[in-house]
Amino acid sequence: MRQARTFKKRLLVTAIAGSVLLSGCGGDDGQDGVDGKDGVDGQPADVVAELAVTTSGFSIPEGAILVAPDAADGDDITEALSVALFDLPEDALVVLPKGRFVVTESIVVNSASGLTLTGHGINETALDFSNSNGDDAFRFQGGNGITVRDFGVYEAPKNGIKATNVNGIHMTHTATVWEGELEANNGAYGLYPLKSQNVLLENNYAFGSADAGIYVGQSENIVVRNNTAKQNVAGIEIENSTMADVYNNIALGNSGGILVFDLPGLDKAYGGNVRVFNNQAYSNNADNVGAGVVGLVPPGTGALVLATSDVEIYNNQITDNDTTAVAITSYLLVDDDLPSYPANYGATIGNGWSPTLKNVYLHNNTIARNGGNPRGALLQPIIDGYASNMNSKGTPQTFPAILYDGIGELLSNAGELAAFNALVGAEAQADGVNYDPYGPGDQICANSNINGNPAPDYDEVNTGLVYPDDPAQITMVDGSGNPLPHLLIDQMVNNTFLNCVQPRLAPAVVNFRNNIYGCTGDDLAEAACAL
Amino acid sequence: MSNNHRAIAAVLGASVLLAACGGGGSGDSSVDEGSGLTGSALNASAGAPTGSEGSCSATTDGVNWDALMTEVCPKLSDYNLFADASDPTSGPTRGGVPYDLSTALFSDYTTKYRFVFVPEGQQVGYNASEVLEFPVGTVIAKTFALPENTAMRDGAELVIETRLLIHRTDGWIALPYYWSSESDATLAIAGKRLTDLSTVNNQGQALTFDYAVPKAADCTSCHSIVPDLAGPDDQREQIFLPIGPKARYLNTNFSYPDGTVYNQLQYWAEGELLTGLPGDFNTVEKAPVFDDNTHIPSLSDAELNDAARAYLDINCAHCHRADLTLPADYAGPAGSSGVQLEYNRNYADSPGKFGVCKDPVAGGKEGYPYDVIPGNADESYLLFRVETTDSRHKMPELGRSTVHQEGAQLIRSWIDYLPRASCSPST
Numbered sequence: 001m002r003q004a005r006t007f008k009k010r011l012l013v014t015a016i017a018g019s020v021l022l023s024g025c026g027g028d029d030g031q032d033g034v035d036g037k038d039g040v041d042g043q044p045a046d047v048v049a050e051l052a053v054t055t056s057g058f059s060i061p062e063g064a065i066l067v068a069p070d071a072a073d074g075d076d077i078t079e080a081l082s083v084a085l086f087d088l089p090e091d092a093l094v095v096l097p098k099g100r101f102v103v104t105e106s107i108v109v110n111s112a113s114g115l116t117l118t119g120h121g122i123n124e125t126a127l128d129f130s131n132s133n134g135d136d137a138f139r140f141q142g143g144n145g146i147t148v149r150d151f152g153v154y155e156a157p158k159n160g161i162k163a164t165n166v167n168g169i170h171m172t173h174t175a176t177v178w179e180g181e182l183e184a185n186n187g188a189y190g191l192y193p194l195k196s197q198n199v200l201l202e203n204n205y206a207f208g209s210a211d212a213g214i215y216v217g218q219s220e221n222i223v224v225r226n227n228t229a230k231q232n233v234a235g236i237e238i239e240n241s242t243m244a245d246v247y248n249n250i251a252l253g254n255s256g257g258i259l260v261f262d263l264p265g266l267d268k269a270y271g272g273n274v275r276v277f278n279n280q281a282y283s284n285n286a287d288n289v290g291a292g293v294v295g296l297v298p299p300g301t302g303a304l305v306l307a308t309s310d311v312e313i314y315n316n317q318i319t320d321n322d323t324t325a326v327a328i329t330s331y332l333l334v335d336d337d338l339p340s341y342p343a344n345y346g347a348t349i350g351n352g353w354s355p356t357l358k359n360v361y362l363h364n365n366t367i368a369r370n371g372g373n374p375r376g377a378l379l380q381p382i383i384d385g386y387a388s389n390m391n392s393k394g395t396p397q398t399f400p401a402i403l404y405d406g407i408g409e410l411l412s413n414a415g416e417l418a419a420f421n422a423l424v425g426a427e428a429q430a431d432g433v434n435y436d437p438y439g440p441g442d443q444i445c446a447n448s449n450i451n452g453n454p455a456p457d458y459d460e461v462n463t464g465l466v467y468p469d470d471p472a473q474i475t476m477v478d479g480s481g482n483p484l485p486h487l488l489i490d491q492m493v494n495n496t497f498l499n500c501v502q503p504r505l506a507p508a509v510v511n512f513r514n515n516i517y518g519c520t521g522d523d524l525a526e527a528a529c530a531l
Numbered sequence: 532m533s534n535n536h537r538a539i540a541a542v543l544g545a546s547v548l549l550a551a552c553g554g555g556g557s558g559d560s561s562v563d564e565g566s567g568l569t570g571s572a573l574n575a576s577a578g579a580p581t582g583s584e585g586s587c588s589a590t591t592d593g594v595n596w597d598a599l600m601t602e603v604c605p606k607l608s609d610y611n612l613f614a615d616a617s618d619p620t621s622g623p624t625r626g627g628v629p630y631d632l633s634t635a636l637f638s639d640y641t642t643k644y645r646f647v648f649v650p651e652g653q654q655v656g657y658n659a660s661e662v663l664e665f666p667v668g669t670v671i672a673k674t675f676a677l678p679e680n681t682a683m684r685d686g687a688e689l690v691i692e693t694r695l696l697i698h699r700t701d702g703w704i705a706l707p708y709y710w711s712s713e714s715d716a717t718l719a720i721a722g723k724r725l726t727d728l729s730t731v732n733n734q735g736q737a738l739t740f741d742y743a744v745p746k747a748a749d750c751t752s753c754h755s756i757v758p759d760l761a762g763p764d765d766q767r768e769q770i771f772l773p774i775g776p777k778a779r780y781l782n783t784n785f786s787y788p789d790g791t792v793y794n795q796l797q798y799w800a801e802g803e804l805l806t807g808l809p810g811d812f813n814t815v816e817k818a819p820v821f822d823d824n825t826h827i828p829s830l831s832d833a834e835l836n837d838a839a840r841a842y843l844d845i846n847c848a849h850c851h852r853a854d855l856t857l858p859a860d861y862a863g864p865a866g867s868s869g870v871q872l873e874y875n876r877n878y879a880d881s882p883g884k885f886g887v888c889k890d891p892v893a894g895g896k897e898g899y900p901y902d903v904i905p906g907n908a909d910e911s912y913l914l915f916r917v918e919t920t921d922s923r924h925k926m927p928e929l930g931r932s933t934v935h936q937e938g939a940q941l942i943r944s945w946i947d948y949l950p951r952a953s954c955s956p957s958t
Contacts, residue, residue: 078721079721082720082721082722082746082748083720083721085748086720086721086746086747086748087747104724105721105722105724105743105746106749107748108746108748108749108751108752109748110748110751110755110769111751111768111769132922133724133741133743133922134922135922135923135925135928139752141751141752141755141757141769141864142751142755142757142758142768142769143768144766157922157923158922158923159893164757164864164867165757165758165760165769165864167760167763167765167766184897185923187923188893188894188923189893192893194867194893195757195759195760195867196760197760197762197763197765198763211893217867217892217893218867220760220762220763221763239892263890263892264869264883264889264890265869265883265884265889265890265892266867266868266869266892267759267853267862267866267867267868267869268867290895291891291894291895291896291897291899292890292891292892292894292895293890293892293895294895295895295897334890337953340888340952340953343882343888343952343953344883344887344888344889344952344953344954345883346881346883347880347881347883347884348869348883509763511763
């Protein structure tokens with residue numbers, strides 16, 4: 001390692017003229033750029049002179065590694081950035097210059113330990129990837145305790161800031177932006193932690209992604225808070241992830257505001273224990289330009305839970321979404337070819353993925369002015385049914401603000417999915433994955449939600465079930481005996497649909513650099529955490 | 532066999548003569564023709580790292596092992612890997628062994644010149660399915676040269692870059708060198724983009740494209756296996772590994788410079804470079820030869836499947852892999868995508884792992900509903916990704932700026948050959 005360090009210094013000196021000035025305070029420990037630790041001379045760190053403060057208040061000490069500090073607006077800083085982020089010392093602090101710069105390749109960082117990559121502020125440092133030859137703007141692969149903060153990434157050809165297989169990834173005060181209209185070629189994900197542990201995403205701004213603006217995939221121990229996701233296909237998406245708290249965020253102008261998905265075939269087969277609370281999800285009415293499963297999300301969706309069990313959605317403000325406030329659906333809505341499930345999904349079912357969902361609990365959400373213009377190919381037959389007399393009320397209804405497909409539960413309760421039990425592997429079985437009839441703890445519940453509509457529109461906040469959950473209530477079947485959609489609907493308040501209570505879920509805990517974040521950590525006193 | 536022994540001995544003749552000044556050997560540098568290879572291993576007298584700190588400016592008789600082990604040198608020639616420092620395509624310094632892969636990663640139609648340098652006294656351990664176990668000190672040098680015409684790879688070519696994989700005591704590292712002049716290649720930590728390179732492929736298509744020498748950091752994107760982090764306290768790191776030199780790709784004949792044509796694994800084993808090669812050679816995995824000369828329509832179904840599986844393996848499965856023969860709880864960097872394309876994965880067990888009827892997850896494009904639709908290559912997203920150069924969608928993500936027409940044709944044929952699945956077009 002000693003030799004690697006020698007090399008690194010040599011490179012940095014040549015690549016980053018500014019850092020030469022700073023080498024004096026690093027000492028011989030090879031850890032130039034460490035902030036907050038005692039200096040080699042025994043002085044406490046807080047006497048280290050401050051080079052700058054970001055707009056979010058983060059102090060950049062002298063000794064930081066400066067990337068192209070003398071670059072002028074419009075300069076291409078690709079090479080300086082690549083070199084500075086290659087083979088980093090532990091706990092490096094790398095600083096992007098102030099201004100708007102061009103980057104023409106993907107920036108890849110491997111196995112960084114304790115790295116902080118900072119700009120001067122979410123608006124003060126902007127990196128333009130519109131002419132990049134690479135794919136992702138930034139990709140952090142492996143490593144631990146990585147902070148990315150105080151800069152914006154524009155027009156990434158693929159993902160904005162991706163972090164894969166990192167233990168401890170913190171993104172704060174970053175922006176991932178595709179400017180202009182929401183278009184199919186607006187990259188992929190904005191912020192994109194994948195297969196990671198201890199994920200903390202806060203104070204970020206994600207705009208314009210053709211997929212999810214803020215996406216956490218196949219990860220565990222996750223806090224997503226105080227972010228704004230605007231005009232993406234999906235605002236915030238938690239996918240095949242476990243122990244996630246999503247709170248105090250704003251999702252607006254997306255096709256779907258906040259999504260909780262379990263998709264089949266992934267290495268981490270399923271997620272769960274996802275809490276979505278005290279967010280605002282409004283006016284998520286953008287046309288869906290996405291592809292793949294996210295491309296199926298109906299425009300006008302406030303929140304969508306797809307095939308994920310153990311989800312709690314509470315105290316959110318979900319308003320002005322054209323289709324529905326919250327949709328809760330099994331994967332059968334996406335793929336209704338049940339006979340092909342063993343062939344197409346057998347392996348992932350073995351690992352615990354299930355097309356059904358259980359224990360989804362909606363409570364204390366304020367729901368207003370949704371359903372004004374429902375659309376989306378995925379729901380079109382259901383939309384048509386509720387808009388006509390082909391529903392349980394026999395007259396056209398305002399589309400349900402809470403929509404539950406019910407088919408997975410119905411089939412489970414009828415024993416129609418029992419054969420899948422044989423596919424479930426031992427590990428998933430032990431974790432409670434099964435296709436038995438739903439017990440009380442498995443039920444989808446919605447209560448104490450608040451109808452925020454003004455009079456006289458109060459009666460337009462509805463709860464709808466495409467299928468009843470009880471096989472005994474099936475009154476309509478097709479020629480083969482398969483149940484037909486019943487399109488049950490009633491007002492959300494004081495009705496009998498989904499009228500049950502579930503135990504509260506446990507909060508997520510993020511341990512980042514030995515500090516605890518989230519409702520059991522730094523947000524103990526946060527109001528949202530008391531809800 | 533004895534003929535082959537003789538052939539190897541002949542190859543080694545030159546290096547044996549030099550052994551005297553190399554020192555440190557058995558002292559018996561004579562080759563006893565036909566009586567085994569004691570003292571005449573392929574890497575005899577190659578020298579080895581001393582354990583001391585190296586120097587890029589050291590003048591060494593053979594490979595500059597110490598510099599390789601400790602230094603990141605600014606010039607490729609500092610490591611003294613080639614007899615003629617300006618020619619990385621032939622004439623390795625003593626101990627260097629050229630090799631080839633039966634089916635190779637596509638890299639913008641370049642010809643690749645591969646050499647492995649194993650320190651004297653060390654041997655490579657056989658591994659049935661994973662990359663061979665190269666000892667500390669091993670250096671793999673791969674030079675990329677773009678031919679004017681891929682149908683005439685012996686003809687004129689542009690030598691672009693040489694990549695080194697070096698097995699140091701703390702693991703493998705990768706260093707890219709760009710041939711900035713005709714005399715030497717220089718370290719290119721930040722990579723290098725060359726514009727408007729051109730070639731003519733075997734189909735007679737004139738192609739012009741940019742060529743990207745990867746950044747040093749890019750190497751890890753493919754050359755690694757990543758831990759499946761098991762919990763909040765799991766601090767395991769990714770592990771850097773070579774990709775190509777697996778038994779199944781080396782298990783093919785090679786034309787050595789002296790004219791010997793011999794199976795590479797057996798050549799290495801008989802040259803005392805490789806230990807553990809199974810006595811029953813038929814048990815050794817063997818990937819087929821697929822290159823731009825392969826006439827795909829002439830392949831039988833079994834050959835087509837075998838060639839496509841090898842192609843997917845060497846082009847995709849360094850990332851798209853999980854389980855099987857990996858260390859427990861490690862996967863390729865894209866193992867998490869659910870698409871896993873290893874050569875030794877059983878297709879019938881789980882067609883979905885090959886993308887069959889699988890929704891694209893972190894991707895997708897209108898008009899391509901599933902990754903692989905058996906019988907409908909045109910709407911298979913996997914093939915689209917192979918056939919596009921749009922960096923939003925292209926696969927592999929790195930190292931490809933133009934479309935491999937021959938490879939794409941192979942995958943197209945394979946998708947159309949696959950047994951029909953539920954997402955296949957109804958007939």
